[in-house]
Amino acid sequence: MGSLLFPKHLLVMTLFSLYSSSIAQYELERSALYALKHKFNDPFLNDNWTGLQCYENMAFWYGIQCINGRVTAILLEGRGLSGTVSADAFVVLSELVTLSFKNNSLSGNIMDFSSNLKLKDIVLSKNMFDGPIPRSLLSLNFLESLQLQENHLTGTIPEFNQSSLTAFNVSNNNISGPIPGTHTLKSFSAASFSNNGPNMCDSSNSGTCYYSENDTAGDSRKKYVLTIFLVFDIIGLVTVILLLILYCKKSRQLKKLIERYRLEEKDDDLELEEGSNSYKESKYESNIHAEEKRLSNANEEKGNLIFMEDEAGFDLNDLLRASAEGLGKGLFGNTFKAKMEGRPTVVVKRLRDLKPLSNEEFTKLIQIIADQKHPNLLPLLAYYYSKDEKLFVYRYAKNGNIFNRLHGGRGTRDRIPFRWSSRLSVARGVAGALEYLHLNPNASHCPVPHGNLKLSNILLDENDKVLVSDYGLTSLIALPIAAQRIVSFKSPEYQNSKRVSRKSDVWSYGCLLLELLTGRLSAHSAPPGINGVDLCSWVHRAVREEWTAEIFDMEISVQRSAAPGMLKLLQIAIRCCDKVPEKRPEMTEIVREIDNIKAVESDDEEELSADQSLTDESYSTNASSVMVVGGGRSRLKQ
Structure with a gap:
């Protein structure tokens, strides 16, 4: 009997050892990434590189990709990162x-990659x-791509001869000496080696050299500097001439205007009303009004801050002088929090990728959006329109967004459930x-009342x-x-027939409900650089295979x-996510x-342990009673 138990104990110990090793490796990788974050000290990474970096094949940190809980890719391009990365x-x-x-x-020497034998792409x-x-x-x-161009590298090129290496570039550095004559390096064009240090030559019979422009004679540098000064002199001269022409033009216009007013004063009688501050409108007054209107139109073309209702006690200059804090880069443009002294904090959204709209068309669409008024809609406070800049101004929502509330701080002690x-x-x-957006009469002007619900x-x-914010903006994009x-x-429906409708909003709402119920990242609304799950397919599979208890x-x-309310909301979500729009x-x-779904009396009620909650026999019975599998598709009874 003892001899039979020994292999079982050995198997358990082996499995436990493997699990412990996996956890230890995960912690080591997170420590390495935290050290990297400390080196960069980038505010965005400091906010986003927290909690768990990986779970199975999902990554929760910006620029990180994972497979089986291990980091497989780090993609941090164009973020202005600085500092020295340790070897x-x-x-x-x-x-x-x-x-x-x-x-x-980034500065310092290039890192040691002798422990990263699976690396394929280094940029x-x-x-x-x-x-x-x-x-x-x-x-x-397995190296396939090595991109080291536009740095300050020195020394010589190693004898790269990996057959897998198909992309290689070390141009615009200070590398010197002959290029090794390996078969791999010979396959790359001159552009991969151009603009480098002295004696940077092909070791083959061709003897082609790739000297850097920095190694030419000093006269070239002098010519370059003189050319720059000459260009700046010409630009300055042209600017002065243009300003002089503009001044003369404005001066002539002012003189003509004054002269015309003087002539009109002689020709027209201006009769002042006794005891009154008004006078009868004359040709003189009409001309003044016409000029004021022209100046007003010109100012409007330049751009004003237009308030949708009563002014909020600030103007464009106050907004431009406010201290700004970046809130993120959204699909419609960057968003900033503006703090004005003695005034309420606002959020400014800089719009981009808009349709080519005239001022009148833009204003008409904005008015439609502003007319949507509901207690759960974030109202548009003001907007700004000019040729080069379009801004939306909203009041600041102090407690943030639901995405951060649901997913932020997972696995940390500071997390509030x-x-x-x-x-x-x-x-x-x-x-x-x-519902208000769908039923509002103004919704007929917008093909999709919201369009970007997440x-x-x-x-x-x-x-x-x-x-709810960002409603109706699809009409502008x-x-x-x-x-x-x-x-x-x-x-x-858009994937199949290239059309969207209010039913597309219903589908988006179903995806939003599934994300609220599961706590998992949705692939349809995950931020760039973060992998999500197709929750509609995942939940249908859970229902079909009758492990509904693991959904929540x-x-x-x-x-x-x-539990009863969660099941009812799950039923609604699955119906909203039906692939056929008419069935939603x-x-x-x-x-x-x-x-009709009732909230619990208190969130402080007695909680069950993890393995007593959704695996409880009575709960599982209730879950099974509302599941039906048939017709090749899983659904929940209504």
Whole structure:
């Protein structure tokens, strides 16, 4: 009997050892990434590189990609990163396949890659790396692309001869000496070696050399400097001439205007009303009004801050002088928080990729958006229009957006659980706002009343009131851009027939509900650089295979009294995500059904342990009773 137990104990110990090793490796990789973040000290990475970096094949950190919980790619391009990356920064990242720091300001020697034998793509171009090209790169047998151009590298080129290497560039450095005559390096064109240091020559019979322009005679530098000064002199002279012409033109116009007014004073009698501040309108007064109107129109073409209702106690100059804090780069443009002294904080959205609209067309569409008024819609406070700049101004929602509330700080001690009552309140508020947009008479002017419904566009004010933002903006965005970025255009009907409708909003709302219920990142609304899950397909599979209990997020599944409401909301979400638009419910029906879902009396009620909640026998019985599998498609009974 003892001899039979020994292999079982050995198997358990082996499995435990493998699991412990996996956890230890995960922690090592996170420590390495934290060290990298500390070196960069970039505010954006400091905010986004927190909590778990990987879970299975999902990555939660910006620029990070994962497979089986291991980091396989680091993509941080064009972020203005600076600092010196230590030589052993990537020693523990043994599964790393792709590394790209393109277009930053990183300095120091290139890192040691002798422990990263799976690396295929290394892109370190347009930085300030110096020193020699490390010979550890010769040990990377799977290396396919090595991009080191536009740095300050010195020394000679190692004898690269990997048959897998198909992209190679070391141009615009200070590399010297002969180019090794390996078969791999001979396959690359002269552009891969151009503009380098002295004696940078092909070791083959051709003897082609690739001297840098920095190594030419000093006269070339002098000519270059003189050319720059000459160009600036010409630009300055042209600017002075243009300003002089403009001044003369304005001066002549002013003289003509004064002379015309004097002549009109002689020809027209201006009769002042006794005891009154007004006078009869004359030809003189009409001309003044015409000139004022012309100046007003010119000022309007330059751009004004237009308030949609009463002015909020500030103007464009106040806004331009305010201290600004970047809130993120959205699909429609960058967003900033503007703090004005003695005035309420506002959010400014800089719009981009718009249709070619005239001022009148733009104003008409903005007025349609501003006319949408509902307690759960974030109102447009003001807008700014000029040829080169379009801005939207909103009041600042102090408690942030639902995406950060749901996904932020997972796995940390500072995380405040997002309980069922709060999530149900979000679902109810968004449904009410969407119903209003669909039923409002002005909605006929917008083919898709919202179009980009997702958690990051759902905000909470200081009282945790739900506010839906970015509604109606699809009417302003160019169609090719909308098709690439906006959530409604990811719906099944657009993929099949290239059309969107209010039913596309319903589909987006269903995806939003699934994200609220599961706590998982949705592939349809995940930020750039973050991989999400196709929640519609995943939930249908869960229902079909009858493991519905595993769908719900642990933060709400531990609330026993919330189970019936969670199941009802799941039913609504699955109907909203039906691939056939006609089978999806209307928002009025959805609002009525959600209003019938009761919130728990208190989120502080006694919670169940992780393995007692959704695996409890009574709960599983209730879950099974509402599941039906048939017709090749899983659904929940209504």
